[in-house]
Amino acid sequence: MDFQRVGTGAHTVLVLHGWFGSSRSWQAVLPHLDQETFSYVFLDCRGYGARRGETGRFSVAEAADDVLTAADELGAERFSLLGHSMGGSVMQRVYADAPERVRALVGVSPVPAGGVPFDEQSWQLFSSAADSPGSRRAIIDFTTGNRLTGTWLDAMVRHSLDNSDRDAFAAWLPAWARTDFHTEIQGRDVPIQVIAGRHDPALGPETMEATFGAWYPNLELEIFPDAGHYAMDESPVALTSSVERFLRRH
Template sequence: MPQFEVDGATLTYDDEGPHDDAGVPLVFVHGWTANRHRWDHQLTHFAQRRRVIRLDLRGHGESSGAGVRTVAALAEDVLALLDHLKVDRFVVVGHSMGGMIAQTIALSHPERVERMVLVNSIGRMAFSRGRGLLMAVSTLVPFKLFVATNIQRAFAPGYPREEIRAYVQASASLPQEVVMTLYGAMRAFDVLDRVGEIHTPTLLVHGYHDIQLPVSQMLRMAKDYPDAVIRILDAGHELPVEKPAELTEALDRFV
């Protein structure tokens, strides 16, 4: 379980698979309140023949650290780790907030990103006035209730309740400062008007039943991508664990 120190944080990561000329490394970035184990299925599959890197973002999983208030700052953490590992060019796969991080990297360092995969992610969080008010009010409820409400609604109907409870418990165990600060960072994230600048071949994979970041918002972004492939799967917002095999197959075909 290697670790890397960066700007007051200790990042825990995995670096597996062949380190030779087997192909450009795959870099997996998880979403808000999650951890690197969201990618267990993909790591097992791809590390058999390619180098695979995944990390716990600061304040998440087994990584320490706080104080990051923007998606761009999280992107700098990811790039610092890749520099440490001497990885210059890579394929980045990001889920939800991780997809926001991936887009930030693709815009700031296009020469380093060979391909990009955005899983249940968007370029701007845009909601009706009523939904926006509801989101603002939700931050005023007790922390554990706020987390439970957000995590429970991330899964499509029919997903096992006991597994959802485990994800809720894991998310609620994170430092409140990290959870709430990055919730604000996601709401402030906005590259929608710049996605046309991203000429990196991109796969947009989304869950049809996603009510956290609705598929309509992804399609609003997708129309401006110069070179994008779209896949819609029968799942909610948590595609990596709801439909792991289907997601892996979509990634395999693309990369």
């Protein structure tokens, strides 16, 4: 399996991307990583990035199996997980399947293990994104509070189009939005940090409190005042600092 590895530290961190992203979505944080303490491994889901052209069921469970396969290939018996958006759902599935291997979880605007409810209008918009760059741009703009430059929005759309297969992208929407396994993780005492952007209207602080806060007794929630859904782009230095402070304790 192809993956990018940054750092040589003993603490392995497997990094999982979101619906519009890929393993390269984390470029803005790379200069700030502690490469002596941690080894970050940036993984692509099937149909994304270095794995474009790969087929599969495009399910949360399958992606979790792929993460565990990657960990085996790396020789990482225990590891932490850092997941953005839909990658946050996958990281929780990995933990549900192999809790003894997980040191800690960090979610950046993560999808809850109960999925994400949509009204009909929103579902139509998100469903149209597979074939409409304009819909992708509208969603990214909405989930960052309609406050960021159009140049950045266009670059995010271009990254999404260039780094995901159309059919994989389409299949992943119901996978992350409508997969519910929260009863399998509810009450678990895993160390977990969730970072929520104040300008994220969908997966912001209130949603995180109502889901992760209700299910994980050890949750540490941090609210980023100057971020929406993409803290790795909007607040890269603050994100890296927060994540590594947390992971050093585990």
